[in-house]
Amino acid sequence: MSAFGYQAARNDGALVRGVIEAASTSDAAAVLSARGLYPVRVEESPSPDTWHLTPRVSAQHLATVFQSLASLVEAGVPLEKALRATERLAIGRLREALERVGTRVREGVSLGTALAQEHGLFSGVTVGLVRAGERGVGLDRALQQAALQLEREAETVAKLRAALAYPLLLAAVGTLSVGVILLFVVPRFVALLTELGQALPLATRILIGVSAVARRFGLVIGAVIGVGGVAAIPLVTEHRAAWHGWLLGLPIVGSIRHALATARACRTLSALLGTGTPALAALQIAREAAGDDAVAARLDAARRQVAEGAALSNALETTGAMTPGALQLAAIGEGSGRLAVLLAKAAELEEREAERRLKTLVTFVEPALILVFAALVAFVAAALLQAVYSLRPGG
DSSP: HHHHHEEEETTTTTTEEEEEEEHHHHHHHHHHTTTTOOOEEEEEOOOTTTTOOOOOOHHHHHHHHHHHHHHHHHOOOOOHHHHHHGGGGGHHHHHHHHHHHHHHHHHHHOOOHHHHHHTTSOOOHHHHHHHHIIIOOOOOHHHHHHHHHHHHHHHHHHHHHHHHHHHHHHHHHHHHHHHEEEEEEIIHHHHHHHTOOOOOOOHHHHHHHHHHHHHHHHOOOHEEEEEHHHHHHHHHHHHHHHHHHHHHHHHHHHHHHHHHHHHHHHHHHHHHHHTTOOOHHHHHHHHHHHSSSHHHHHHHHHHHHHHTTTHHHHHHHHHTTTTTHHHHHHHHHHHOOOHHHHHHHHHHHHHHHHHHHHHHHHHHHHHHHHHHHHHHHHHHHHHHHHHHTTTOTTT
């Protein structure tokens, strides 16, 4: 099945646009005709897995939209009118997506399917919760759960950004300071020292050499690094599972990534199992929500074991899909019939643990950066002072 973008005319003459899944262009046109539409243009859309730069929508903005939808649906407002009213809260890409979703819903498509056709704008967790609500657990409840999920995600992202803000700012300011010294301060001293024609100390000669390379080839080196970085993105995307597996094996970074992926998977499983979603379907969506391809592969292996009859907690433990703490709570929850509740607790604990480890890492990174840039500035100052003190009158 492929995705096809279409433009079609309704019976009243209005043009509608959207995306539909079909095996071919002709099949897509047939589906549109069956819905009472007259296809004007049908063409295959790019695969959502194809690497491209697209603006992202914040989880907090999405949470606001779903909170509005949940409130309106719970109040008895028809879904079509609720979507139309919620469009006013959205801006940019999200507003356009909601307009397309509303069009599909008016054409008879389910909300979950309409959201899924937006090429990854709405996460698998969100789509899965909505589909679970449409199967009978209550759409308002499912939308509320999706909003809470997105709010927690936004809160986690905000905490991570707050923890990393100062080290990144320190690194940027330190790099800029060193660059100014090498590109502007050192050359002035070099001009003065060259006029004197005296032998310079080793440290000064090294500093002058580094400054000359930076001035002469700095732009070229920066361009090469930039082009190499851009060229590496598709390569990393293509081999993302191997890259994530390597990151997962790192001493400190790996444990943080594993804890965050476990938290996302546990929260997803808790939300879906709590709404009556079957374990196999919940594991599939949790795999998409993990945010780490290495952990996703482990969840996929656990899903296959569950399909063969293994208990969920045993399958997760065998594949190493989750951290030991989360596995213990999952085993207890499965044995006591409170799996959804304890998975939610595991998600909360893993997020706290990841935040604690990240703060510990930042605690060491900040002084390390200060020492590195202080050492660089000290070397520059020492090299210049040595040159000054080595001058001989009349030399």
